Amino acid sequence: MTTDPAKAKPMTASAAKTSPGKTSPGETNTGDTSTGKTPARDGAPPQTAPTTAGDAASGVIRWILLLVAAGLGVIVGAIGSFAHRATATAFGVAWPTGLFFSFCGLVGLMLALGELLPNAASRSWRPSRLSGVACAAAGWLLALLWVTYLGPPPSAARKGDVILANDWRSLAYLFGGMLLATVAVYRAWVANLAEKLAAHSKG
Numbered sequence: 001m002t003t004d005p006a007k008a009k010p011m012t013a014s015a016a017k018t019s020p021g022k023t024s025p026g027e028t029n030t031g032d033t034s035t036g037k038t039p040a041r042d043g044a045p046p047q048t049a050p051t052t053a054g055d056a057a058s059g060v061i062r063w064i065l066l067l068v069a070a071g072l073g074v075i076v077g078a079i080g081s082f083a084h085r086a087t088a089t090a091f092g093v094a095w096p097t098g099l100f101f102s103f104c105g106l107v108g109l110m111l112a113l114g115e116l117l118p119n120a121a122s123r124s125w126r127p128s129r130l131s132g133v134a135c136a137a138a139g140w141l142l143a144l145l146w147v148t149y150l151g152p153p154p155s156a157a158r159k160g161d162v163i164l165a166n167d168w169r170s171l172a173y174l175f176g177g178m179l180l181a182t183v184a185v186y187r188a189w190v191a192n193l194a195e196k197l198a199a200h201s202k203g
Helices: 052-083 097-116 129-150 168-202
Strands: 088-090 093-095
Touching: 052 097, 052 129, 052 168, 097 129, 097 168, 129 168
Parallel strands: none
Antiparallel strands: 088 093
16 A cells, blocks of 8 residues: 655654653653763652762761860859859858859850750751750869869879868859759750650651
């Protein structure tokens, strides 16, 4: 059977060319290799390879910030150890203003870290609230242990009570500060746990 060439429909240029992104039957789409993306399968979006360099940089910054938090705890603890014995006389009574301001410095540091840091940070350059507060509390306690048992100049020999004397002011500063630091760490832990439970319930 022959067909009349005059009756045959001419093929247009648009039909002859294959549009980009479409494949004819029998051909497979290998994806766009120039962008570095994995070709989509079954309508799924293209996947990109994870960047390990960004995660490593975020981890380094996170550890540096944790060391800064611990250093701030050491500074607040050392200043409070020397300043907690200061008094101010008013109305014939010697008020323990040094002890009050030492507690204010510790509480202010814990509250500042709690406000600046997120409750739960995963793969972020900022540490979590729990880790930051815990490092600051550990630094504060380290400063008190140093001035109490070792003392300046630093050496391995135990010198006894050097800065913190065995009286009610020093004992109040030691145990009161430990109580405040423990409460701050506990509150950060509860906030972190609540954040994880909320994310788990949404997932």
